[in-house]
Amino acid sequence: MIDLNFDVLHDRRNTHSLKWDQFKDRIKAKYNVHDADDILPMWVADMDFAIPQVITDAIKERLDHPIFGYSYVSDACKQAINDWHEKRYNWSIDPKSILFHQGVVPAIATIIETFTEPGDKIGISTPVYPAFFNIPKAQKREVITCDLVDSENGYEYDFVALEETFKSGIKVYILCSPHNPGGVVWSQNDLEKLVQLCIKYDVLLISDEIHADIVFDGYKHIPTLTIKDADKAKIVTCIAPTKTFNIAGIHAAMMVVPNDSLRIKLTQNLQAHGLGEINLLASAGVQAAYEKGEDWLEAMTQYISKNMDYVVEELNKLDGISVTKPNATYLVWIDYRKTGISEDEMMQRLLVKGRLAIEPGTKYEEAGRGYLRMNVACPFETVKDGVERFKKALS
Ligand SMILES: Cc1ncc(COP(=O)(O)O)c(C=O)c1O
Numbered sequence: 163m164i165d166l167n168f169d170v171l172h173d174r175r176n177t178h179s180l181k182w183d184q185f186k187d188r189i190k191a192k193y194n195v196h197d198a199d200d201i202l203p204m205w206v207a208d209m210d211f212a213i214p215q216v217i218t219d220a221i222k223e224r225l226d227h228p229i230f231g232y233s234y235v236s237d238a239c240k241q242a243i244n245d246w247h248e249k250r251y252n253w254s255i256d257p258k259s260i261l262f263h264q265g266v267v268p269a270i271a272t273i274i275e276t277f278t279e280p281g282d283k284i285g286i287s288t289p290v291y292p293a294f295f296n297i298p299k300a301q302k303r304e305v306i307t308c309d310l311v312d313s314e315n316g317y318e319y320d321f322v323a324l325e326e327t328f329k330s331g332i333k334v335y336i337l338c339s340p341h342n343p344g345g346v347v348w349s350q351n352d353l354e355k356l357v358q359l360c361i362k363y364d365v366l367l368i369s370d371e372i373h374a375d376i377v378f379d380g381y382k383h384i385p386t387l388t389i390k391d392a393d394k395a396k397i398v399t400c401i402a403p404t405k406t407f408n409i410a411g412i413h414a415a416m417m418v419v420p421n422d423s424l425r426i427k428l429t430q431n432l433q434a435h436g437l438g439e440i441n442l443l444a445s446a447g448v449q450a451a452y453e454k455g456e457d458w459l460e461a462m463t464q465y466i467s468k469n470m471d472y473v474v475e476e477l478n479k480l481d482g483i484s485v486t487k488p489n490a491t492y493l494v495w496i497d498y499r500k501t502g503i504s505e506d507e508m509m510q511r512l513l514v515k516g517r518l519a520i521e522p523g524t525k526y527e528e529a530g531r532g533y534l535r536m537n538v539a540c541p542f543e544t545v546k547d548g549v550e551r552f553k554k555a556l557s
Contacts, residue, residue, distance in 0.1 A: 166457075166458065166461050168211050168461070168462060168465040168541060168542075169541050169542060169543070170211075170212065170541065171210075171541055171543065171544065172210060172211075172212060174210065180206050180208075181203045181205060181206045181208055181210075182203055185198070185201075185203050185205060185206075185519055186198040186199075186201075189201070189513060189519060193509055193510065193513055195513045195514060198513075198519075200517050201513060201518065201519050202517060202518050202519065202544070202547060202548055202551055203519045204518065204519065204520050204536050204537045204538070204540070204544075204548050205519050205520055205521050205535075205537060206537070207342070207405065207491075207492070207493060207537060207539075208405075208408055208410050208537075208539070209408040209462075209492065209539035209540065210539065210540035210541065210544060211408055211462060211539065211540070211541075213407055213408050213409055214407055214450075214451070214454070214455045214458035214459075216450050216451075216453075216454035216455060216458070217407060217409060217447050217450045217451050217454075217455065219450070220446045220447060220449065220450030220454075221443050221446050221447050221450075223446070224442060224443060224446040225443070230442060233441075233442040233445070234439070235262060235439075235440060235445045235448075236445065236449070237257065238449060239445050239448055239449040240257035240260055241257070242448070242449045242452035242453045243255060243257075243260060243401075243416060243448070243452055244256075244257065245452065245453075246452040246456075247385065247401070250375070251374070251383065251384070251385050251388065252388065253385040253387065253388050255418055256420065259418050259419050259420045259425065260416050260417070260418055260419075261416065261417040261419060261425065261428055261429065261432065261438060262414070262415070262416055262417075262438055262439060262440045263414075263415045263416070263417060263432075263437065263438070263440075264413045264414070264415065264437075264440065265402070265404070265410075265413055265414070265415045266370055266372045266400045266401075266402050266404075266415045267293045267297065268415075268437075269400045269415050269417050270293060270294070270297055270336065270368060270370065270400065271297045271301070272417075272428065272431060272432060272435075272437065273334070273366075273368055273398050273417070273428065274297060274298055274301055274303060274334060274368075275301060275431060276427050276428050276431040277333065277334060277366050277424075277427070278301075278303055278333045278334055280301065280302035280303065281302065281303070281304065282303050282304070282333045282334075283303070283304045283305075283306050283330060283331055283332040283333060284298040284303045284304070284305050284306065284332060284333065284334045284335075284336065285306045285307075285308065285324075285327045285328065285330075285332035285334070285335040285336070285365070286305060286306070286307055286308075286335070286336050286527075287307070287308050287309070287310050287319065287324065287337075287338075288307045288308070288309050288310065288526065288527035288528070288529040288530070289309075289310070289343060289344070289523065289526030289527050289529040289530035289533070290336075290338050290341070290342070290343075290526055290527060291338055291342045291343070291370070291526065292525055292526060292527075294336045294338065294370075295307070295527060306327050306330055306332055307327075307527060307528075307529070308320070308323050308324050308326070308327040309323075309529045310341075310344065310529070312497070314486075315486065316344055316345065316346050316486050316488065316489070316495075317341060317344040317346050318346075319348075319352055319355070319356075321355050321359075324356075324359065325359060328359050328360075328362070328363040328365060329363070332363070332365055333365065333366060334365060334366045334367075334368060335356075335359075335360060335365050335366075335367055335368070336368045336370065337356060337367060337368065337369045337370065337386065338370050338373075339353070339369055339370065339371050339373075339374070339383070339386060340371075340373045340374065340377065340383060340489065340490035340491060341373075341490075341491075342373055342491055342493060343493055343495045343521075343523075343526050343530070343533075343535045344488065344495050345488020345489055345490050345491045345493055345494075345495060346488070346489055346490070347377055347381040347382065347383055347384075347489040347490050348384070349384075350384055350389070353384055353386055353389045354389055354390055354391075356386075357386065357389050357390070357391055357392055357395050357397075358391065360395045360396065360397070361391060361394050361395045364396075365396075366396045366397075366398070366424075367386065367395060367396065367397045367398070368398050368399075368400065369385075369386035369387070369397060369398070369400065370400045371383070371385060371386070371399055371400065371401050372400065372401065372402050372404070372405050372415070373405055373490055373491045374401065374406075374490075375403075375405070375406035375459060376405065376406060376459075376462075376463055376466065376490055376491055376492060377463070377489065377490040378463065378467050378470075378487070378488075378489060378490065379467070380489075381489040381490060383490065385399065386399055387399050387418060387420065393420070393421075396421060396424055397420075397421070398417050398418070398419050398424060398428070399417070399418040399419075400415060400416070400417055400418075401415070401416050401418060402414060402415035402416065403447075403448055403451040403452060403455070406451070406455070406459060407451045407455050407458070407459070408539070409447055409451065412443060412444040412447050412448075413440070413441075413444060414440045414444040414445070414447070414448050465542075466492045466538060466539060468542070469492075469538040469539075469540075469542060469545045470487050470488070470492075470494060470538060471487065472542070472545060472546070472549070473485065473494050473536065473538055473545060473548075473549060474486070474487045474494070476549045476553075477494075477496060477549065477552065480552075480553065480556055481500075481501065481556075482498060482499075482500035482501030482502070482503075483496060483497070483498055483500075483501065483556075484496075484497040484498075484500065485497065492537060492538050493535050493536070493537055493538075494535070494536045494537075494538055495533055495534075495535055496520075496533060496534040496535070496536060497532065497533055498532060498533065498534060499532035499533075501556070505522050505523065505524060505531060505532070508522070508534070508555075509522050511555040511556065512534075512551075512552070512555045515554060515555050516551040516552055516553075516554045516555025516556075517551055517554075518548060518551035518552055518555060520534050520535060520536045520537070520548075520552075521534060521535040521536075522534065523535070536548065536552075
């Protein structure tokens with residue numbers, strides 16, 4: 163089948179792609195790199211693969227009807243959301259508990275706005291996806307960070323340190339599960355401890371599970387809402403098919419909120435801003451993805467896993483570079499601390515000498531200093547090119 167050929171090189175230039183087009187302005191402003199046409203972008207988290215044909219077909223089918231009037235998310239779409247999670251994670255999602263939003267980031271913004279006031283403390287474990295601190299800061303909340311511990315097997319929680327963060331009076335803790343940028347699938351034990359802390363300190367838990375579906379053999383994502391005592395905690399879980407199927411541009415996400423009182427408050431706040439709907443093409447895409455996208459996902463995950471193996475093997479040959487294969491995501495977290503190279507110099511080398519755009523670690527908070535994040539959701543040929551450019555930058 164044509165859509166299962168992940169080797170195809172799609173030219174994404176001049177498609178208003180953040181990754182392929184807009185990055186040039188960003189690096190011009192930040193790193194003073196002007197001539198960027200031949201720089202290979204392996205940064206923002208979307209894929210260079212064609213999306214599953216079943217999603218394109220569903221959107222086309224809806225386009226064939228000539229009227230795009232007001233619409234609502236169908237019961238069949240909600241059923242597809244439930245079936246996917248029930249089958250893959252043994253997690254049954256009551257359609258009543260689903261609230262829709264334009265994305266996980268806007269959902270996090272709404273949750274924080276609903277349940278906290280300016281000046282309130284929000285806890286996060288760093289390094290982590292930038293919206294986790296940028297959104298609360300933009301809403302004038304105080305962000306309390308607690309660093310994850312970088313062990314041989316990747317990041318781990320230090321629960322003693324984390325409890326201090328909870329004791330400091332945080333109102334909300336934002337969990338990234340699986341973790342971006344570290345690619346960790348949190349264990350049952352980790353999640354149980356986290357839920358218990360939230361109960362003990364009466365902290366609202368936002369569980370961002372956007373990366374749940376891309377998990378490698380030997381690991382299993384566990385939805386936070388299926389953890390022991392989850393019903394005793396205040397939890398809002400954010401899910402979306404957008405990372406899984408490379409459809410971030412359709413803008414769709416779900417908040418799963420079984421707790422009635424939390425859901426009522428969130429619904430009221432969504433209504434206060436005229437939010438809570440997704441558009442009719444997004445809803446056709448979400449439904450098709452969850453109903454028919456699984457084969458594509460399985461094949462894509464295998465492909466990425468091989469890309470990962472290659473990158474890990476090649477980069478680990480370089481002096482001072484250390485990379486562990488992540489448990490999940492298509493993001494490789496590269497530790498270059500032992501090279502002694504500063505972040506500014508590393509970015510200059512990568513962009514100017516290597517002609518490669520990957521993410522500097524401090525984008526994920528100070529705890530990310532000395533690391534880089536590389537996106538390997540692209541054809542193997544591109545991955546090989548990226549690795550060669552990385553080597554050149556360090557030579
Ligand atoms: C952890 C995490 N949450 C949310 C998002 C973005 O979500 P959305 O595009 O639905 O706003 C990303 C994108 O990389 C992410 O890594």
